[in-house]
Amino acid sequence: MEQKIFTISVYTENNVGLLNRISAIFLKRHINIESFSTSQSEIKDVFRFVIVVKMTAEKVVKIVKQIEKQVDVIRAFYHTDEETIFQENALYKVKSSALFEERQIQNIIKESHSNIVTVSPEFFVIEKTGFRNETEQLRKDLEPYGLLQFVRSGRISVTKAKMGISEILNTFKNNNK
Amino acid sequence: METNTNEKLKKAASEALNISGAEAVIRCLLAEGANLVYGYPGGAIMPIYDELYKFQDELHHVLTRHEQGATHAAQGFARTSGKVGVALATSGPGATNLVTGIADAQIDSTPMVCITGQVASHLLGSDAFQETDIIGISTPVTKWNYQITKASEIPEIMAKAFYIARSGRPGPVLIDITKDAQFEKFDFAYQKCDGIRSYQPYPTLVMDAVDEAATLIAQAKKPLIVWGQGVILGKAEEEFKTFVEKSGIPAVWTILGLSALPTDHPSNRGMVGMHGNYAPNLLTNECDLLIAVGMRFDDRVTGDLTTYAKQAKIIHLELDPAEVNKNVLADVVLLADCKISLKALNDRVEEKTYPQWLQRFDELDAIEHEKVIHSDLNPSKTGLTMGEAIAMINKHSNGDAVIVTDVGQHQMVACRYAKFNQSKSNVTSGGLGTMGFALPAAIGAKMGAMDREVVAVIGDGGYQMTIQELGTIFQQHLAVKIVVLNNDFLGMVRQWQQLFFDKRYASTEMVNPDFVTIAKGFQIEAKRVKERKDLDLAVQEMMTSKKPYFLEVCVEKEDNVFPMIATGASVSDIRLE
Ligand SMILES: Cc1ncc(C[n+]2csc(CCOP(=O)(O)OP(=O)(O)O)c2C)c(N)n1
Ligand SMILES: [Mg+2]
Numbered sequence: 001m002e003q004k005i006f007t008i009s010v011y012t013e014n015n016v017g018l019l020n021r022i023s024a025i026f027l028k029r030h031i032n033i034e035s036f037s038t039s040q041s042e043i044k045d046v047f048r049f050v051i052v053v054k055m056t057a058e059k060v061v062k063i064v065k066q067i068e069k070q071v072d073v074i075r076a077f078y079h080t081d082e083e084t085i086f087q088e089n090a091l092y093k094v095k096s097s098a099l100f101e102e103r104q105i106q107n108i109i110k111e112s113h114s115n116i117v118t119v120s121p122e123f124f125v126i127e128k129t130g131f132r133n134e135t136e137q138l139r140k141d142l143e144p145y146g147l148l149q150f151v152r153s154g155r156i157s158v159t160k161a162k163m164g165i166s167e168i169l170n171t172f173k174n175n176n177k
Numbered sequence: 178m179e180t181n182t183n184e185k186l187k188k189a190a191s192e193a194l195n196i197s198g199a200e201a202v203i204r205c206l207l208a209e210g211a212n213l214v215y216g217y218p219g220g221a222i223m224p225i226y227d228e229l230y231k232f233q234d235e236l237h238h239v240l241t242r243h244e245q246g247a248t249h250a251a252q253g254f255a256r257t258s259g260k261v262g263v264a265l266a267t268s269g270p271g272a273t274n275l276v277t278g279i280a281d282a283q284i285d286s287t288p289m290v291c292i293t294g295q296v297a298s299h300l301l302g303s304d305a306f307q308e309t310d311i312i313g314i315s316t317p318v319t320k321w322n323y324q325i326t327k328a329s330e331i332p333e334i335m336a337k338a339f340y341i342a343r344s345g346r347p348g349p350v351l352i353d354i355t356k357d358a359q360f361e362k363f364d365f366a367y368q369k370c371d372g373i374r375s376y377q378p379y380p381t382l383v384m385d386a387v388d389e390a391a392t393l394i395a396q397a398k399k400p401l402i403v404w405g406q407g408v409i410l411g412k413a414e415e416e417f418k419t420f421v422e423k424s425g426i427p428a429v430w431t432i433l434g435l436s437a438l439p440t441d442h443p444s445n446r447g448m449v450g451m452h453g454n455y456a457p458n459l460l461t462n463e464c465d466l467l468i469a470v471g472m473r474f475d476d477r478v479t480g481d482l483t484t485y486a487k488q489a490k491i492i493h494l495e496l497d498p499a500e501v502n503k504n505v506l507a508d509v510v511l512l513a514d515c516k517i518s519l520k521a522l523n524d525r526v527e528e529k530t531y532p533q534w535l536q537r538f539d540e541l542d543a544i545e546h547e548k549v550i551h552s553d554l555n556p557s558k559t560g561l562t563m564g565e566a567i568a569m570i571n572k573h574s575n576g577d578a579v580i581v582t583d584v585g586q587h588q589m590v591a592c593r594y595a596k597f598n599q600s601k602s603n604v605t606s607g608g609l610g611t612m613g614f615a616l617p618a619a620i621g622a623k624m625g626a627m628d629r630e631v632v633a634v635i636g637d638g639g640y641q642m643t644i645q646e647l648g649t650i651f652q653q654h655l656a657v658k659i660v661v662l663n664n665d666f667l668g669m670v671r672q673w674q675q676l677f678f679d680k681r682y683a684s685t686e687m688v689n690p691d692f693v694t695i696a697k698g699f700q701i702e703a704k705r706v707k708e709r710k711d712l713d714l715a716v717q718e719m720m721t722s723k724k725p726y727f728l729e730v731c732v733e734k735e736d737n738v739f740p741m742i743a744t745g746a747s748v749s750d751i752r753l754e
Contacts, residue, residue: 012375013374013375015323016324017312017313017316017322017323017324020312020313020316021316021317024316024317027317028317061502062499062502062503065498065499065501065503066499068498068499069497069498069499070321071320071321071341071373071375071376072321072375072376073375074374074375169374172372172374172377173374175372
């Protein structure tokens with residue numbers, strides 16, 4: 001079966017060991033995680049993991065069930081790229097001399113719709129949010145001018161469809177009244 | 178007596194001002210009805226042991242001889258009593274010694290709460306003496322785990338631990354408590370846990386699925402029920418029996434499902450899987466409907482999945498959503514506790530019989546009998562067989578004993594031939610196949626069913642993995658009956674070497690000690706049987722003894738267990754020799 005990129009979204013309680021518990025599910029199955037990010041979600045005290053993996057549709061269903069089985073996981077979903085809005089964020093650190101000496105850099109920044117975050121006498125930092133090919137293109141474009149540092153975040157994503165986590169939590173509250 | 182216990186429980190559950198975290202742990206255990214724990218002390222858990230000393234009238238602590246033994250004993254207790262087993266250990270090596278038992282409990286869905294001491298919270302991460310990251314280590318093999326660093330967390334976390342361990346698909350929970358949290362004083366109040374918002378252990382049964390299942394059952398000409406431990410864990414033995422009797426469908430079991438339906442029940446047609454019976458395996462690939470009840474299509478059951486029951490429609494009665502369509506795609510899924518789904522199904526199935534289909538079982542049973550069973554139970558050779566030893570236990574137990582088995586040939590033979598009249602009578606390590614399980618598990622099994630005979634059937638190899646637990650049996654005066662089926666080999670591995678590695682017996686022959694002398698060293702009555710003529714009396718003496726008893730049965734060294742499905746082969750390729 002064909003391997004595809006899937007974005008797995010996991011809504012969880014805030015628990016110290018949970019990151020380990022979720023990554024162990026992938027480790028046990030010898031699955032490489034493409035990217036992993038975690039943050040507060042839209043609901044108070046509920047966290048959201050966004051995990052990007054490349055695997056078959058058949059496998060991702062099973063993995064999501066294993067994740068959802070964990071006690072501190074409220075719900076887990078998986079989506080294809082078409083079903084989500086997603087972005088990555090990248091930072092590029094370049095020596096300041098390049099900014100003043102190379103006219104071309106100004107054009108690159110403008111055309112890539114990236115922003116200058118900070119400028120100091122020694123270096124300046126550019127930020128770019130977008131798809132992988134966009135942040136990657138910018139990295140290639142800046143490389144000839146001496147890229148001092150480059151870093152890209154994991155994917156963050158929201159789904160086109162409704163998640164309904166509040167409803168799930170409310171159902172629980174009502175059942176346990 | 179009864180009111181006395183209730184009073185004590187009430188006392189334990191009541192609020193208490195300014196008590197230590199360690200005392201709170203004991204009160205939580207009592208409030209959960211856990212008045213029996215297995216464990217081993219050490220530095221990081223000493224405050225809790227100090228409280229055990231004070232509470233010794235209310236809470237019985239069994240000192241095992243190794244922490245692994247504590248986990249297996251807790252498992253054995255859980256399996257015969259249906260309650261949550263509890264194991265205690267200190268930090269570092271004490272905690273890591275629990276891991277095998279925890280992994281075993283996880284894969285066999287055994288409710289267990291393990292409590293480990295941990296170094297003081299200010300020392301965490303400093304590589305302190307006996308510090309080990311037991312939360313990290315145990316994460317992949319626990320249903321849930323949690324590290325407590327403040328005494329005030331203890332009541333809520335302990336309540337959650339018990340709730341999680343026993344609810345839904347049961348499993349092991351580990352609670353790691355730093356030493357300072359054990360010493361810390363706080364105002365204690367206990368409240369049982371009855372729900373966790375992120376955890377829904379009992380999915381609601383979809384009635385449409387029940388109707389679909391009933392339709393499939395009504396249409397089937399050659400239906401087959403395969404049941405697993407879910408029937409026992411769901412306390413659904415009665416509902417299951419009704420289902421089997423009303424539907425008239427032949428039923429076969431996985432190793433962990435064994436004893437949920439009496440051996441003598443006319444619809445009980447034997448075991449599936451690698452060393453299961455001939456008919457159940459072959460007819461898996463002949464049936465037109467396979468009804469899986471509380472089983473998870475383990476690879477030892479299915480063999481090659483691409484040739485497993487492909488001709489059949491599949492109905493899966495399952496509680497754990499992650500098991501649905503994991504190995505075998507089901508046509509209809511009844512996602513619920515099988516006590517509920519079976520009841521719903523019982524209302525909809527019609528009384529039926531399948532004389533022709535059952536005849537297929539009889540035909541194949543006759544073949545297995547002629548090729549395997551007859552010579553296992555009535556051997557013409559001089560040496561004793563494992564089969565006749567089990568048959569002799571049946572004769573003297575009348576099928577009323579709990580049989581605890583270790584892992585290997587003796588396990589397969591015991592499960593094939595042991596007779597059971599009641600549920601929760603077969604205690605074995607199924608999913609993990611943990612050698613060394615049986616002796617400590619028998620301790621717990623006995624304490625979980627004090628009114629019953631408990632017979633541990635163990636290989637000479639596995640016996641030596643946890644032989645030190647004889648000390649626990651001795652100290653506790655537990656009337657556990659121990660049968661070692663001694664073939665002077667790691668028999669199961671030797672069988673594979675014979676069949677698949679051209680008889681290259683690499684490190685499977687064992688030079689064994691004098692097991693009888695060892696047992697006697699623990700003041701356990703002991704006997705060795707080498708000849709057929711002595712077997713009956715020896716087993717009788719063992720079974721009628723009111724004390725612990727050790728019986729070594731010297732069996733043929735190079736016997737094989739058949740039938741057998743080679744790893745990865747189809748259930749249709751089951752071999753009889
Ligand atoms: C802890 C552990 N180590 C290794 C194995 C692999 N293994 C499975 S059966 C077996 C042989 C068991 O020998 P024995 O206890 O004498 O039982 P027998 O098969 O001879 O009845 C071994 C080594 C195992 N299951 N568990
Ligand atoms: Mg052996």
